[in-house]
Amino acid sequence: MDLQNAFADPFHKALNSLPLWMDLSDSSYVDSDASSTKVNDTLLRYYLPSPNSTGDVTDQCRWDVQQILNAQNQEALDYLIARDRFWPIYLADSWGKIPDGMLSGNLMPLGMMEECTHLAVKEDNQYVNATFNGQYCFVMYGQNGPPIYEQGQGYKRQAKQSGRGIIGSIPGHIPNLFMGGASSYGTCMPDSCSPDDFKISLNEVLPEGNEAFWVHCHTLDETQVWEAKDYAFMIVMGLIGFLVVLAAAVDLTINYLGKQELRKGPARYLLVFSGYTNMSKIFHINTKESPTSIACLHGMRVLSMTWVVWGHQFAFTMGYVENSFAIPYYFRDVLGQTILNAQVSVDSFFFLSGLLVGYGLMRNKDKMDLFNFIMFYIHRFIRLAPPIAAMCFFGATVARFFATGPIGESTYLMTMEFCNRNWAHDVFFISNLSQQYCLGQTWYTSVDMQIYVLVPLMFFPIMYYRKFGTVWLMLITLVSCIIPAVISEIYKIPLGMISVPQDKAMDQGFLLYGGTWSRMTPYIVGLWTGYLIYRSNKKPIKMESWQVTLGWVTACIVALLVLYGIYPYNHWNKFYGFDRIPDQLVSDIYTGLFRGAWGLALMWVVIACHSGYGGPVNSFLGHPSWQPLSRLTYGMFLTHIFVIILIVASEFRLKSLNHLSYIVETCGTLFISGIAAVLLSLLVEFPVIGLEKLLLTRTVSGGERKSEIQKESQNKI
Structure with missing residues (x-):
């Protein structure tokens, strides 16, 4: 067997596979003899700009492609291989071809980017005369164009597809032929050919109505084009980083000299940037127990964030798996249902937010005056907005430099590119209403801020007029349950995620998932919890053993029913498919009550743990080791989706969909997000909070006093 046969003739193998599958015409390869250079021009154009193109393809590109064709002649191949020059084989071998597992959903043949970009051709002989480097290109073509072309309409267009469930509507999904979207694959061509050269050639032979709309190319020595905004980001972050290091040096010098009085002078405005002090604050562990602190919240916060990241790890990568047809069956077991129903992890954060705000307000209700009322809002904005702005700045500028894989540019354009024009929606907390995002997760902070604005209306009555306020808050709680149930009935939205028809997916996403009016209930339950814990500090809760047991059993049953109770309607059933839809009344009741x-259930956990009835649960959730990670959850919340997207955008191969892989990937995302959260805290979050403490104070009886209301009502994600 000669070497050419050992390599299975990748050039002709490629022409006989992927182009025939993707081309809707009846054209086919004419001569399968490897010694012939006679190829069907239509099929060739799926991989290379044609020398025969009637369009404006550059002469150098035409010449180099012709040399590639010349090199496929058996005599030329024998000549080159005898001299250890295998580039004609490597070039075709790197092309995307019909992959294994097509019937399992392996529908994005990326080829081998690194094999292509490492090619360096320099030939001058009787067969080939060419000098070029390999250039890998990711190609997408179809009839409707990519989602980026209609900003804000991409998901709507996908929602018009037939069928049920979340397939095809998850952000970050690159469509393919069998999901009603575009065909996508990878090819390798000379670097003398531009993306436009390839588009012109390919568009001349594509079936009617199709168009090549994305050709993104990479070479080994490519350089990124820096824009003014990129320099601005690096300058701003560089200056802040310099202040962090300088302040740390001053901080350590003061400690060394023992002149602590210097901290009260002008140096205090610099010391808020100290990386030394702020790092100590992040990783400080307080082992002293306090009757007014709620220790179990640290563990709850970290575990909830882990659950959020786990769910997003799936949601933002499910379009990049080699067994995509297995996605519906992925949810059939306990782990799959835990991921599919991860939206309640977000409700945990709404609960925690309401608890902290309610508890803080109750502790400082006697100090509430006009100044503290104003600071109640100002502090919240200052606390949340600057880190969001910093991440939007990153997404709109240098983030694209980290997307280095075959689908890097496409992934960036479908996600972070929106930061250039949508950042204000995130920073000013309206993204859930406008449906325009830079950071997709900021729908949560928008909802949280909008509820926060309404807190005085909901909670102040019970702070000062207990009987009337109790009735008022109960009424608001009831209304918050009725609203999503009514929406579910009016728009006929089934419960769960999979059983939702795709023509209802947008209604579910906007009205029930991201609508402030539909996410208030757990926040209000948190307010109730904060109120009850405050009262229990003055009058401790006493319970008998049977009451404690009943409480824990009931809380566990309720939580499990919420999480797994809709299993019959929330997975792909081999007998019913997606058509096992619950009665609308059942959907309405569940939608109104499950949050x-x-x-x-969380209220019981917190009250039981805080009142001394938590046992091992409180020992676990309240362990001091959770505290550092708990302080980083807001930073991790803001950074983790970028981490997920940039990792996907830098990978060279599709991944396999299985639980073990996703658990391992989630751990990696948590680790990298944790590091990014530390940087975000040191550069933005802690300095801003420190400056606020210095600047937003007032003089009381000749001394300075910080607003206690805004201190106690702060909430960390």
């Missing part, structure tokens, strides 16, 4: 029920 509040989840909040009640």
